[in-house]
Amino acid sequence: MSRRSITFTINGEKKTFEIEPGEKLAKLLRRKGYVGVKEGCDEGTCGACTVIIDGHAVFSCILHAFLADGRDVRTIESIGDFDNPHPLQAALVEEGAVQCGYCIPGMIMSAEALMQEMSNPTDDDIRTRMDGNLCRCTGYEKIWAAVKKVAQTNKS
Amino acid sequence: MKLTDFRAARNLAEARAILKELGPVGLPMAGGTSLVFTSEKDERVAVDINRAVPAGIARENGSYRVGPTTRLAALQMFRGDGWVLDRVAVRLATQQIRNMSTIGGNISRVFPWADFPVALLALNAAMVIAGDAERTLNADEFFDGQPARLFQPGELLMAVKVPALTAGQGFGYRKQTQTSAGFSLMTAAVFVEADGNAVKTARVAIGAGVPFPGRATGVEDLLKGRKASEAAFREAAGKGLAELKFKGGDGMSEEYIGHLAAVLVGDALNEAWVAAKGGAA
Numbered sequence: 001m002s003r004r005s006i007t008f009t010i011n012g013e014k015k016t017f018e019i020e021p022g023e024k025l026a027k028l029l030r031r032k033g034y035v036g037v038k039e040g041c042d043e044g045t046c047g048a049c050t051v052i053i054d055g056h057a058v059f060s061c062i063l064h065a066f067l068a069d070g071r072d073v074r075t076i077e078s079i080g081d082f083d084n085p086h087p088l089q090a091a092l093v094e095e096g097a098v099q100c101g102y103c104i105p106g107m108i109m110s111a112e113a114l115m116q117e118m119s120n121p122t123d124d125d126i127r128t129r130m131d132g133n134l135c136r137c138t139g140y141e142k143i144w145a146a147v148k149k150v151a152q153t154n155k156s
Numbered sequence: 157m158k159l160t161d162f163r164a165a166r167n168l169a170e171a172r173a174i175l176k177e178l179g180p181v182g183l184p185m186a187g188g189t190s191l192v193f194t195s196e197k198d199e200r201v202a203v204d205i206n207r208a209v210p211a212g213i214a215r216e217n218g219s220y221r222v223g224p225t226t227r228l229a230a231l232q233m234f235r236g237d238g239w240v241l242d243r244v245a246v247r248l249a250t251q252q253i254r255n256m257s258t259i260g261g262n263i264s265r266v267f268p269w270a271d272f273p274v275a276l277l278a279l280n281a282a283m284v285i286a287g288d289a290e291r292t293l294n295a296d297e298f299f300d301g302q303p304a305r306l307f308q309p310g311e312l313l314m315a316v317k318v319p320a321l322t323a324g325q326g327f328g329y330r331k332q333t334q335t336s337a338g339f340s341l342m343t344a345a346v347f348v349e350a351d352g353n354a355v356k357t358a359r360v361a362i363g364a365g366v367p368f369p370g371r372a373t374g375v376e377d378l379l380k381g382r383k384a385s386e387a388a389f390r391e392a393a394g395k396g397l398a399e400l401k402f403k404g405g406d407g408m409s410e411e412y413i414g415h416l417a418a419v420l421v422g423d424a425l426n427e428a429w430v431a432a433k434g435g436a437a
Contacts, residue, residue: 004162021202022159043192044253045337056229056255063256064188066162067204110251131337132250 006069010034011078019065025051026060029075036076036105040134047133050106051075057113059132076105079112087153088112091146099137107133111147120155123148157183157194162202168312171208172287176310178203184312186225187256190265209260209312213239215320219282222316224260231259238320240327244275244345247329250337260313264303266369268403269339271331273299273369277361278345279327281318287311299369324350326431328424331364332416334406340364341406342413344420348379350432355379360421365402365413372397375421389425393418 007016010029019028026049029037037060040048044062051060052074080086085093088108092098107130114121114129121129126147135143162185163178165171175182183200185191186209210223213234220239222231232245232254245254248262248271262272263283276295283298285291287310298306307313321327328346333339342365349357358379363369375396382388402413 002161021161044189045250047250047252050252056227057252058256059252062189062192064159064162064185064191064202066164066202067185067188067206069164069204128246129251132252 095146097142165208228254274363284315326428328428330420346424393421
């Protein structure tokens with residue numbers, strides 16, 4: 001099986017990667033140091049691996065890496081850090097929405113994609129758009145409250 | 157399926173040429189989500205058709221012409237007169253999957269739990285296949301077995317034509333799952349056209365709890381010309397499905413799935429009738 005190269009924009013930077021034909025995007029990203037992309041179920045169920053491609057949240061664990069060729073990919077590494085947290089990250093902390101934290105990068109990427117598409121999402125929009133992100137700690141309410149808080153801030 | 161290589165097609169002509177060259181080994185791919193459910197024993201070369209095959213939804217006379225690489229999320233978000241597939245899309249899997257999967261992928265290889273074949277059968281949609289020549293197949297022909305049988309190397313699905321519902325017509329849709337994002341245990345889709353207080357036409361389709369999605373013509377026949385009522389819908393669903401063979405599994409008996417089908421078809425008929433009479437459904 002021969003390795004092939006693909007080129008895409010990752011967190012604003014155009015890069016070329018050598019991949020195996022069947023390699024999934026999550027494996028490639030983690031292999032290249034984007035370890036904020038979490039591997040959970042590895043079958044497109046849990047959402048921990050969520051990244052944004054061309055503005056849409058997708059499961060990188062089942063997306064074939066070659067389908068990212070020429071596209072714009074964002075991972076949690078583009079969002080914020082400890083010293084300069086993104087409003088979503090700050091709101092999650094303020095609402096006490098993070099326990100073990102493994103699902104949170106995926107949650108943030110789904111919420112970020114939602115915010116980019118809808119300036120004023122309803123509760124139903126938030127729940128529908130984040131229905132692919134599982135959390136086994138929190139019971140979701142505080143996560144949704146944090147997203148709602150940021151949405152309301154953006155609106156005002 | 158195990159991918160041994162991949163190719164990217166820049167346009168339709170290139171996609172067709174690559175697929176012809178590859179023959180049966182070639183695998184058109186847009187979202188790629190269905191590969192999760194296939195065997196690794198089968199070696200294939202993927203052909204990225206995202207830049208070759210249309211995406212988008214456009215009104216075309218009395219129908220909506222949907223490009224096969226249209227993501228299910230786009231179907232979910234689209235609003236238009238007589239457009240009903242948003243209700244099917246929003247119940248399918250999760251947002252991330254809806255952002256990846258395409259309508260073409262959902263209907264070209266039909267898995268037992270597939271939702272769109274059921275809805276398209278009820279709506280009497282048409283599928284356009286293009287190769288050296290173009291042909292249009294109605295849903296009954298397209299889903300009379302695995303649609304993959306219809307495609308020769310180099311042929312691709314180019315459009316799904318979905319009738320836009322008009323006054324006096326209604327669509328009902330019911331899907332039973334164990335979890336909100338779970339696979340369907342039973343799916344029912346119904347189209348009805350009213351003639352006053354009677355049913356002029358009904359198209360009823362079911363999937364998931366049967367060997368392959370298909371029309372429930374027994375229910376349709378019992379409803380044709382009949383005065384509409386919830387009791388009539390329940391009776392037609394019960395009697396019209398009685399002879400069908402249902403699939404059990406996951407702790408559910410064939411009898412239970414059959415009962416579930418009758419309940420869901422009855423519910424979908426009620427929903428469709430309310431819509432046909434100008435209600436909210």
